[in-house]
Amino acid sequence: SSGINAEYGENLCCLNSPEDIELDGIRNKWLPAHILMQKLVAAGINVFPSEDADKYVSISVKDEELEASVYEQMALSSSAFAFSWSRWNADCGEKRQIVRAAENLTTHPVDEDMWKNYSCEPRKSYSLKCTDDDDEMFDEKVEGTQFHPDLFHCLKEGATTEALDVLAKTSYTFVDTVSTWLFATKVLTFS
Secondary structure, eight states: OOOOEEEEOSSOEEEEEOOOGGGTTTBTOEEOHHHHHHHHHHTTOOOSOOTTGGGTSOOOOOOHHHHHHHHHHHHHHTTTEEEEEOTTGGGSOTTOEEEEEEEOOSSSOOOGGGOEEEEEETTEEEEESOOTTSSSOOOOBOTTOOOBSSHHHHHHHTOOHHHHHHHHHOOHHHHHHHHHHHHHHTTTTOO
């Protein structure tokens, strides 16, 4: 299979793929996050790293407080933005995360040219001029953009009015559900 595709809602999430036969009983059913996670593990799909997982796979070692903060900001903005791994994240140091994000108010995949890189540090986030297509990483802020205290406010700077409306109406239960998945999968460390 090529990965997990899930939707997140109010206190619930729904597994859309993979199409493995072992998942027929849970695919396309809305379940609480912890129940879906348990059922995935029981079906042999464990994308939730254990405490000692770094002994078995290579990881991007990151400051735990920064990582937690970025997951919180991603969860807060996930109703209007999609996120992806950046090739620069592994090489930017322990006190920095580089995340790809794109406004996405549909259920369709994001067009490759819509992704932007964002630098997240303990007290500063900003939109990076470099992309994952560049040959080298260069630390230059996008002209006309500001430094922000966190990723959430950085994303809001370039958001459309429609995206800002979606963010304003996002419930805490949706944010909590997404946050649960981000902290359980540790996507920034294990990507």
